[in-house]
Amino acid sequence: MLSIALKMLFGDRGKYLGIITGIALASLIMIQQPGILISILSHTYSFISDINLPDIWVMDPKVKFIEDSKPLLDTQLYQVRGVQGVEWAMPLYKGQQRVRLDNGETVGSIVIGLDDATLIGGPAVMLQGRLADLRLPDSVIVNEDGASGRLAKPAATPGGKSIPLKIGDVLEINDKRATVVGIARGTPTFQSQPILYTTYTRAENYALSERKLLSFILVKAKAGESPEAVARRISRQTGLAAYTAEEFKDKSLEYFLNNTNILVNFGFVVIIGFIVGAAVTGQIFYNFTLDNLRYFGVYKAMGTTDRLLLRMIMLQALIVGFIGFGLGAGICGVFAAATLHSNDLTMHLNWQLLLGSGTAVLLIVVLAALFSIRKVLKLEPAEVFKG
Amino acid sequence: MHHPETLAVYCRGLTKTFGAGEMQVQALRGVDLEVHPGELLMLVGPSGCGKTTLISIIAGILHQDGGECILYGQDLRQFSKNERVVHRGQNVGFVFQLFNLVPTLTVAENTAIPLLINGLKMAEALARAKECLQEIGLKGREDSLPTQLSGGQQQRVAIARALVHNPRLVVCDEPTSALDHQTGRRVLEVLKSLAVSQDRALIIVTHDARIFEFADRIAHMDDGRIVDIKTNNRH
Numbered sequence: 001m002l003s004i005a006l007k008m009l010f011g012d013r014g015k016y017l018g019i020i021t022g023i024a025l026a027s028l029i030m031i032q033q034p035g036i037l038i039s040i041l042s043h044t045y046s047f048i049s050d051i052n053l054p055d056i057w058v059m060d061p062k063v064k065f066i067e068d069s070k071p072l073l074d075t076q077l078y079q080v081r082g083v084q085g086v087e088w089a090m091p092l093y094k095g096q097q098r099v100r101l102d103n104g105e106t107v108g109s110i111v112i113g114l115d116d117a118t119l120i121g122g123p124a125v126m127l128q129g130r131l132a133d134l135r136l137p138d139s140v141i142v143n144e145d146g147a148s149g150r151l152a153k154p155a156a157t158p159g160g161k162s163i164p165l166k167i168g169d170v171l172e173i174n175d176k177r178a179t180v181v182g183i184a185r186g187t188p189t190f191q192s193q194p195i196l197y198t199t200y201t202r203a204e205n206y207a208l209s210e211r212k213l214l215s216f217i218l219v220k221a222k223a224g225e226s227p228e229a230v231a232r233r234i235s236r237q238t239g240l241a242a243y244t245a246e247e248f249k250d251k252s253l254e255y256f257l258n259n260t261n262i263l264v265n266f267g268f269v270v271i272i273g274f275i276v277g278a279a280v281t282g283q284i285f286y287n288f289t290l291d292n293l294r295y296f297g298v299y300k301a302m303g304t305t306d307r308l309l310l311r312m313i314m315l316q317a318l319i320v321g322f323i324g325f326g327l328g329a330g331i332c333g334v335f336a337a338a339t340l341h342s343n344d345l346t347m348h349l350n351w352q353l354l355l356g357s358g359t360a361v362l363l364i365v366v367l368a369a370l371f372s373i374r375k376v377l378k379l380e381p382a383e384v385f386k387g
Numbered sequence: 388m389h390h391p392e393t394l395a396v397y398c399r400g401l402t403k404t405f406g407a408g409e410m411q412v413q414a415l416r417g418v419d420l421e422v423h424p425g426e427l428l429m430l431v432g433p434s435g436c437g438k439t440t441l442i443s444i445i446a447g448i449l450h451q452d453g454g455e456c457i458l459y460g461q462d463l464r465q466f467s468k469n470e471r472v473v474h475r476g477q478n479v480g481f482v483f484q485l486f487n488l489v490p491t492l493t494v495a496e497n498t499a500i501p502l503l504i505n506g507l508k509m510a511e512a513l514a515r516a517k518e519c520l521q522e523i524g525l526k527g528r529e530d531s532l533p534t535q536l537s538g539g540q541q542q543r544v545a546i547a548r549a550l551v552h553n554p555r556l557v558v559c560d561e562p563t564s565a566l567d568h569q570t571g572r573r574v575l576e577v578l579k580s581l582a583v584s585q586d587r588a589l590i591i592v593t594h595d596a597r598i599f600e601f602a603d604r605i606a607h608m609d610d611g612r613i614v615d616i617k618t619n620n621r622h
C-alpha cells in the first residue's frame with residue numbers, strides 16, 4: 001500500500017510539482033539567507049582569521065572591532081615585548097589611504113604595514129609574486145579582489161573587460177610611488193575595499209598626515225603559555241586591551257551584530273520563508289489529501305488500518321519533503337559554488353545550516369501530514385457509499 | 388430457523404438512528420434478515436428507507452445501535468476496532484455506485500488494492516489482479532487508467548477489485564444506476580457468473596427493476612424495516 005501511496009502522489013503531477021516547488025523554495029530561502037549572513041559575518045573578522053601567525057592582538061582599549069583603529073605609541077610596543085610569556089610582539093599598521101590610479105581616479109583602500117624584518121601579518125596565500133618582495137623599494141602587494149576589482153584599470157574599449165592589476169603596475173598612494181610586486185588571496189573585507197600590504201616603515205611614509213601609526217601589536221605567546229593568560233597579563237601590565245584571536249573575532253562580530261539590524265533582517269526573511277513554505281506546501285498537501293479523501297475512504301472501508309493510512313500519508317509527506325529539500329539544497333550548493341570567488345555576494349554552506357533547514361522542512365511536511373492524517377482518520381468509512 | 392453459523396448474514400432487530408433531537412432520523416427500526424452462502428440477495432425500496440445503512444452495518448463499516456448482526460457466525464462487536472478493520476479487509480468486497488476507482492492508479496493497481504491491504508507483495512498482487520481482470524474480460528486493459536475506460540468497463544474493474552481477494556461477502560450499492568440499461572445488464576451478468584459461489588453471499592442494493600431477474604431473493608424495505616422477502620421464481 002505504501003507504493004500505492006507513492007503512485008497516487010506522483011500521479012497527481014500538478015500538485016506534486018507544486019508541493020515540491022514550495023518546499024524547494026522554502027529550503028532555498030532557509031539555507032541561502034543564513035548562508036549569506038554567515039558569509040557576511042565572517043567578513044567582519046576575516047582580517048583576523050587571515051593573519052594566523054599571532055595568538056594575541058593588542059590594541060587601544062577603546063577599539064571596538066577590527067575595522068576600528070586607535071593608534072598606539074611605539075613605546076607601548078616595547079612594553080608589550082617586556083611582558084612575561086611573550087615570544088614576540090610585532091607592530092601592525094592598518095589604515096585608510098587614498099590610492100590614485102593611472103587615470104587619476106582615487107580609491108579608498110586599506111593599507112597594512114607589516115614589520116619590516118619579519119613581515120608578520122602578511123597574506124597567507126600569494127597568487128603572484130612573493131611576500132619577501134615587499135623588501136624591494138616602493139613595493140606593495142594587492143589583494144586579489146582589489147586587483148581585479150576597484151583597482152583594476154578601465155577597459156581599453158568602452159564596455160570591454162577591465163584589466164586587473166599585475167606585477168609591475170605602478171600606483172600612487174598620497175603622491176608616493178607604489179609598485180605592485182604581488183597579488184595575494186584574502187577574504188574580502190566587509191566593505192570590499194582593496195587591501196595593500198607593505199612594510200611598516202613604508203606605510204609610515206605613505207601616511208604622511210598621521211603621526212602615530214601603530215594600530216595593533218601582534219603577539220605570539222611562548223610555547224607552553226596559554227594565550228589567554230598572556231593576554232590577561234599584557235592587559236594588566238600595559239593598560240592596553242589584549243585579546244586572543246578568537247576573542248577578538250567574537251568581539252568584532254558582537255560589535256557588528258549589536259550595531260546593525262542584520263540579524264533581525266535576515267532572521268525575518270528566514271521566518272517568512274519558513275511560514276510561506278509551510279503555508280503553501282501545507283495547503284497544497286492538504287488539498288492533495290482532500291482530493292483523495294474519497295479514495296482514502298475506500299481504502300478504509302476495504303480494511304486499511306489507521307496505522308497503515310498514517311504511514312501512507314507520512315510517506316507521501318516525507319518523500320515530497322526529501323525531494324523538495326534536495327532540490328533547494330542543490331540549488332544553494334550551485335549558488336555557493338558559483339559565488340565562491342565573487343567579490344560581493346558570497347554564501348557560506350555548512351552542515352549546521354543544512355541540518356537546521358532540513359529540520360525546518362521536516363517540521364513543515366510533518367505538520368502538513370498531521371493535518372491530512374487527522375482528516376483521513378476522522379473519515380467515516382460508511383461515507384464511501386455516499387454519492 | 389437456520390443456526391447463525393451456517394448463514395452468511397444473520398440480522399435480528401437491527402436499529403440505527405442518526406443525529407439527535409429535532410434532526411434525529413431513525414434509519415433502521417428493527418431489521419431481521421438472513422442471507423445464505425451462495426445466494427444473491429437484492430435489497431430494494433424507496434429512497435431513504437435505510438438500504439445503504441443496512442448494508443453498511445452488515446459490511447462492518449457502520450455500527451448498529453441495537454440488535455444483532457452476525458457474519459458467518461461471528462458478531463463483529465466482539466472484535467476490537469482494529470480487528471474489525473482487518474476482518475473487513477479479508478472478508479468483504481465492495482462495489483459502489485460511482486465505481487470509486489483511484490484515477491491515478493492503473494486498472495491492475497486498482498484491482499490489486501484489497502490484496503495489498505491484506506499484505507501481499509506488489510508483484511504477486513498485480514499478477515493475481517491481472518488474472519482476475521482477464522476472467523472479467525478486461526485483458527489488455529490492465530495498464531490503462533480508469534478514465535480511459537467506458538463506464539461499464541470501469542464497473543467491471545470495480546467488480547474485479549471486489550472479488551480479487553475472494554471475500555465471503557460482497558456488498559454492492561446501486562452498481563448499475565450510473566450505467567445505461569444494456570451495460571447494467573451485462574455488469575449484472577458478470578457479477579452473477581463470477582461473484583456467486585458456494586461460500587460467498589452477494590447483497591445488491593438497487594432501484595433498477597430491470598435487473599431484478601438476476602436475484603435469488605428480493606428483500607423489500609420501507610421506512611427502516613424489511614417488509615417483504617420474495618424468492619425469485621424466474622425459473
Ligand SMILES: Nc1ncnc2c1ncn2[C@@H]1O[C@H](COP(=O)(O)OP(=O)(O)OP(=O)(O)O)[C@@H](O)[C@H]1O
Binds near residue numbers: 414
Ligand atoms: N450519516 C448520516 N447522518 C444523518 N442521517 C443519515 C446518515 N446516513 C443516512 N441518513 C438518513 O438515514 C435514512 C436512511 O438513509 P440510507 O442512505 O440508508 O437510505 P437509502 O435507502 O440508501 O436511500 P437511497 O435509495 O436514496 O440511497 C435517510 O433518511 C438518511 O437521510
Ligand SMILES: [Mg+2]
Binds near residue numbers: 439440560
Ligand atoms: Mg443508498
